[in-house]
Amino acid sequence: MTLQQLLYALTISEKGSMNKAAESLFISQPSLTLAMKDLEKEIGITIFRRSSRGVELTNEGADFLVSARQIYQQYELLKDKYTGENNIRRKFAVSTQHYSFITKAFVETVKKYDTRNFDFAIRETKTSDVIADVGKLKSEIGVLFESDFNRKVINKMLRDNDLEFTPLIDCRAYVYLWKNHPLAGKDALSMSMLKDYPCLSFEQGEQSSLYLAEEILGENEYPRTIKATDRATMLNLMVGLNGYTLCSGIICEELNGSDYVAIPFKEDRSHKNAVMTIGYITKKHNIMSDIGETFIQEVKNYLG
Numbered sequence: 001m002t003l004q005q006l007l008y009a010l011t012i013s014e015k016g017s018m019n020k021a022a023e024s025l026f027i028s029q030p031s032l033t034l035a036m037k038d039l040e041k042e043i044g045i046t047i048f049r050r051s052s053r054g055v056e057l058t059n060e061g062a063d064f065l066v067s068a069r070q071i072y073q074q075y076e077l078l079k080d081k082y083t084g085e086n087n088i089r090r091k092f093a094v095s096t097q098h099y100s101f102i103t104k105a106f107v108e109t110v111k112k113y114d115t116r117n118f119d120f121a122i123r124e125t126k127t128s129d130v131i132a133d134v135g136k137l138k139s140e141i142g143v144l145f146e147s148d149f150n151r152k153v154i155n156k157m158l159r160d161n162d163l164e165f166t167p168l169i170d171c172r173a174y175v176y177l178w179k180n181h182p183l184a185g186k187d188a189l190s191m192s193m194l195k196d197y198p199c200l201s202f203e204q205g206e207q208s209s210l211y212l213a214e215e216i217l218g219e220n221e222y223p224r225t226i227k228a229t230d231r232a233t234m235l236n237l238m239v240g241l242n243g244y245t246l247c248s249g250i251i252c253e254e255l256n257g258s259d260y261v262a263i264p265f266k267e268d269r270s271h272k273n274a275v276m277t278i279g280y281i282t283k284k285h286n287i288m289s290d291i292g293e294t295f296i297q298e299v300k301n302y303l304g
Helices: 003-015 017-027 031-043 059-082 100-111 127-135 151-160 230-243 290-303
Strands: 048-051 053-056 090-095 116-126 143-145 163-172 173-179 197-204 225-228 245-247 260-264 275-283
Touching: 003 017, 003 059, 017 031, 031 143, 053 059, 053 225, 053 260, 090 100, 090 127, 090 290, 100 116, 127 143, 127 275, 143 151, 143 290, 151 163, 151 230, 151 260, 163 290, 173 230, 197 230, 197 245, 225 230, 230 245, 245 260, 275 290
Parallel strands: 090 116, 090 143, 197 225
Antiparallel strands: 048 053, 143 275, 163 275, 173 245, 173 260
16 A cells, blocks of 8 residues: 555545546546556455446445545645645645634634645534544544533544544623614523524534534523524524524624624523533544644634
């Protein structure tokens, strides 16, 4: 098994076909096909299932490429650090729950690098996808939160994907709503005060679970609920329907605008407040890239 073979396999997976991968690698398709057959024979599994429509990863192949991607990324980092001969466009991606301050940190990170030499990506997505993206090294870093309510489930998912969680900040619940909402002038808001307004939350897909909710206090029952898939839609629902959501209170006004306010949540006997620990997840034993370190520092700068 060689680094070149690993690169070939990763490129085929990315391009989805032998032809496109061969063109990208500047080799002939027969040479690429032969290299993959030799690799599959050596490791004793079928990585790709070939058809007239292209290639598909097998389950064994998907597991193999997670390790291959980890090894090749570390090789690129070492080569770049000690020889400066890495001319391949480097990639950096973050998968995150919907936090505007993470987008802000990502923006500040990108500004520090020449985008002609890097491929950047930020994915605001479902909690399960944040974990899956980092587990498969589709993203180097993921951002999500843990609480007493979801910690056991989240930590099991992290262990299953060989990931580790690093805390960044602890927060209590805030109510986030439009500045012209009837309750916007209050010093604190209780559940009884919110009962006549729809609670907004991010959709978590078909396998949704209360433990995967992005909103703190997601385990409570709300008489009116509406789900959304992105931050822009949620902000529109706040304006159009006087909806609200429960969040950390850490809001980036530069990106979300000044038309929204965060008000402390007021607990009562039936609805206790809780602590959410926002942190980042990474693959265990993986060396973080310089871009990743820059990004985490930008997050800390904002939270600081």
